[in-house]
Amino acid sequence: MKRFIIGRIRSIGYAFKGFFFLIQTEHAIISQLIIAGIFTAMGFYFGITREEWIWQILAIGMVLSAESLNTAIEKVCDFIHPDYHPKIGIIKDVASGAVTFAALTSLIVGGLIYFPYWLG
Numbered sequence: 081m082k083r084f085i086i087g088r089i090r091s092i093g094y095a096f097k098g099f100f101f102l103i104q105t106e107h108a109i110i111s112q113l114i115i116a117g118i119f120t121a122m123g124f125y126f127g128i129t130r131e132e133w134i135w136q137i138l139a140i141g142m143v144l145s146a147e148s149l150n151t152a153i154e155k156v157c158d159f160i161h162p163d164y165h166p167k168i169g170i171i172k173d174v175a176s177g178a179v180t181f182a183a184l185t186s187l188i189v190g191g192l193i194y195f196p197y198w199l200g
């Protein structure tokens with residue numbers, strides 16, 4: 081049981097190591113964090129409801145998670161095959177496609193939240 085708990089605590093530590101690596105070094109994640117900051121500021125400016133905050137936070141988390149997994153896939157690709165290969169290109173494009181799904185979905189959620197405020 082003690083080993084189990086120590087193992088879990090170590091895993092959380094590694095997860096946070098990855099989290100700080102992403103937010104300090106990865107430009108794609110930093111860009112998404114800036115966009116998340118803009119939407120957070122908009123949330124305060126327009127005084128969105130509790131329910132709208134929940135949807136917005138979930139949308140932001142979804143994009144950042146997808147972007148992080150995309151970064152991990154890019155790193156695996158660059159590690160296993162640093163040279164040009166059409167299949168690596170497809171793998172990277174598909175991983176980016178997953179981010180696009182998340183980003184477009186979030187854009188729709190953002191539109192549904194903010195259009196009524198913009199229209200007054």
Ligand SMILES: Nc1ncnc2c1ncn2[C@@H]1O[C@H](COP(=O)(O)OP(=O)(O)OP(=O)(O)O)[C@@H](O)[C@H]1O
Binds near residue numbers: 107161164170172173
């Ligand atoms: N080794 C490769 N072989 C074939 N095509 C590649 C290769 N590396 C990258 N590409 C192509 O270039 C695109 C961009 O790849 P890259 O690894 O530069 O990611 P990125 O989207 O620019 O992300 P980041 O800015 O985080 O590095 C890929 O989606 C793929 O189409």
